[in-house]
Amino acid sequence: MSDKKELRSRQWYGGNSKSAFMHRSWMKNQGMPEDSFDGRPVIGICNTWSEMTPCNAHLRDLAEKVKFGVYEAGGFPVEFPVLSASESQTRPTAMLHRNLAAMDVEECIRAYPVDGVVLMAGCDKTTPSLVMGAASCDIPAVVVSGGPMLNGVVKGERVGSGTAVFRWVEELKAGKMSEADFLAAEAGHSRSAGSCMTMGTASTMASMVEALGLGLFQNAAIPAVDSRRRVLSQLAGRQIVNLVKQDITISKILTREAFENAIRVNAAIGGSTNAVLHLIAIARRVGIDLCLDDWDRLGRGVPTIVDLMPSGRFLMEDFYYAGGLPAVMRALGEHDLLHKEALTVAGIPVWEQVREAEIHNTEVIRDWDKPLCKEGGIAVLRGNLAPRGAVLKPSAASPELFRHRGRAVVFSSIENYYKRINDPDLEVDENSILVLQNCGPKGYPGMAEVGNMGLPKKVLDKGIRDMIRISDARMSGTAYGTVILHVAPEAAAGGPLAFVREGDWIEVDIEARRLHLEVSDEELARRAEGFVPVLPPVNSGYQRLYRDHVEQADLGCDFDFAAESRELSVQRISH
Known part of the structure; x- marks a missing residue:
């Protein structure tokens, strides 16, 4: 992008006005050199790092790799935190705070002088909240997922985070597992940084990001502690600068074809039911009327070929070694179940990104005619x-x-x-x-x-x-x-x-x-007759706002006033 006026950040940093002086001066107190403000793209790194969100506690390290990539491509990276909705630590549920986090992301992007954004996510609700917020702003965006934990291992058995505990609790209640063994299982259940290594909501949403075209190749499955996750982060930093220069905004990626690809991918991987809520909410943020009937219609006839817990036997680490999501998307494409021309943040059509992918283990990613479930989907x-x-x-x-x-x-x-x-x-x-x-x-x-x-x-x-x-x-x-x-x-x-x-x-x-x-x-x-809803007392102003304005599940549980935000976003935040 040669015309500096096209960069939104120039409204803050360009020229010699009092405002520009103040904006630049305060940023320089962090030791930033003069040429940081010479018209290069300013890239926001929107980070949900938090020690209270264990799935995302390693994102500070990945953010540093993103910064390296941004610098390499000639951009100026600036990291900022947003609300981190922790599924494992938050009560009563992180879903209560998904919309609040989306509002946080949207308002930060609107308020800050950023030309593009890298969305750092991992735990279940952090991925949809970041994408929802960015989608309402419609600037270039790339998602970097934190990646799954290493396989859980307890007494030599491969166990999945979240999945195994349901069985253990029932076995404990039935007297088939001792309390000592129950407590000992905790150490082997979650043994590295990262999100759940089953095909739970975190891994499902990381897969949805890749299927939608918002994540780079293999975003979904590289383990959190694998060095290749850090490489992907650095490449994302490079690519977001390219997207800004090419003016490839998030709405150009999030097309109806992209959502249809994601729904079929969800069927093929045996993805979480939570993806239904999140994708509908994201789609409505970009003005696409995705509905439950689309999920049922598009999922029919798509076999579940990924043999992962909780539906199957294996875990995300195995999935990555077996070929990961690109191998699944290639299989869908070979059976005419993929919109091959859908654009990705790599700047190329999805088919160009996945057509050479290989399956390395047909137990984990099964042959099309030997599926885990003949008809997956929702x-x-x-x-x-x-x-x-x-x-x-x-x-x-x-x-x-x-x-x-x-x-x-x-x-x-x-x-x-x-x-x-x-x-x-x-x-x-x-x-x-x-x-x-x-x-x-x-x-x-x-x-x-x-x-x-x-x-x-x-x-x-x-x-x-x-x-x-x-x-x-x-x-x-x-x-x-x-x-x-x-x-x-x-x-x-x-x-x-x-x-x-x-x-x-x-x-x-x-x-x-x-x-x-x-x-x-x-x-x-x-x-x-005379129905009176059973509503427990709310404990905060936000809970009151949520109860008064949240939509029903078939509409994605977004706020009803988000429609106004969608209409306003057409005017572009640069105005």
């Missing part, structure tokens, strides 16, 4: 219990429960569930359907990952390890089971889920995408 169920839809991950569910009819055991809140689930007098058996209410976006608030309810002890004692569970909550991407989630509208918004009663019959047919409460319309209307 199943979107509808019916009188979920008029606006609910989702299920078939690759993590039990096939014998794909068609099922059972009586509802209803919990009015997660606290009610904890109080009653192991009550010996609870009328429940393996044919029952567990129903959890008031854990959606408004009801919790924040839509916590409590949808994968543990089974009752009396059922576990029979050796049963799965039952159908239905809720308006979310589920960790590391979890598994026949769990129907994101029921919309939620109970706290007066959705039919609020009016399910103990003993009601519910019919589930995953193949037919049917979720039906066997109660007449007239009876549901009678139960809805």
Whole structure:
């Protein structure tokens, strides 16, 4: 970019006005030389590093490599922190703070003199929040994911972070694992820097970044502590300068074709149900009307060929050695399931980036005709219990429960569930359907990952390890089971889920995408009379803002006023 007027940062640093003097002078107190302000692109490094977000605690080191790359390409890097939503440490849920972090990112980009931005993310919600904020600003952007931890190993067994603990908790409750072994497993469960090494939400969203074209080659799977993760960071620093010079903004990458690629990739990798919420929210930030039907339609016919926990056997470290996401995308392209001309931040079409990728281990990345699951993707169920839809991950569910009819055991809140689930007098058996209410976006608030309810002890004692569970909550991407989630509208918004009663019959047919409460319309209307939502008290002004303005799950749980931001972003932040 030869015309300095085209650089947004020149509005701060160009010329000899009082404002320019002050902007430059204060930056120079950090020891920055005069030529830092000579018209070279200013690159923001938006970092979610935090010691309270263990997945992202190594991002300070990676940010230094990004800076090297920016300098090499002739740019001027400046790092700034934003809210880091920690899935493992935050209560009640990091999802409550995803939108707050997105607002933080958006306002920082708008307020600071940056021409392009490198988004440093890792933990589940940090990736979508950074992309949502940057998308609203529409400047050049590259995402650098922190990468997954090394494989977990406990007593010689390969274990996945998040996934194994669900089994251990159940085995501890059933008396099949000692407390000493349970506590000893912690050391081998999370043994290096990085995010969960299963195909949980963190790895899924890193994969979505790469599939969307926002991340460089192999962004998703290089282990956090592998030297190649640092190399990727340095290359990202170089490339963001090139994107600024070419004026390749984030909206030129985030096209409908890019989102369709990502949805099919999610099916092929057995990705997290949380990706549904996040991609819909991101798409709406750039004015693309992505909906649940797109997820169901595009995922059908796509086999899950990646054999990773929680659906399969292996972990992200194995996935990288087997060829990583490029190998999966090549397979999709060879079966006409990839928009090959979609642009990437490498400045080239996606097919040019992945067409030479190879599969090095066909146990981890299976042959197309020998999939882990013949039809992956996300199943979107509808019916009188979920008029606006609910989702299920078939690759993590039990096939014998794909068609099922059972009586509802209803919990009015997660606290009610904890109080009653192991009550010996609870009328429940393996044919029952567990129903959890008031854990959606408004009801919790924040839509916590409590949808994968543990089974009752009396059922576990029979050796049963799965039952159908239905809720308006979310589920960790590391979890598994026949769990129907994101029921919309939620109970706290007066959705039919609020009016399910103990003993009601519910019919589930995953193949037919049917979720039906066997109660007449007239009876549901009678139960809805005088409805008052069950809303726990909010503890802060932000929680009040969230509850008042969050949209339902089928719209991505973004704020309703984000639409105004999308319209304003058309005017470009340079104005």
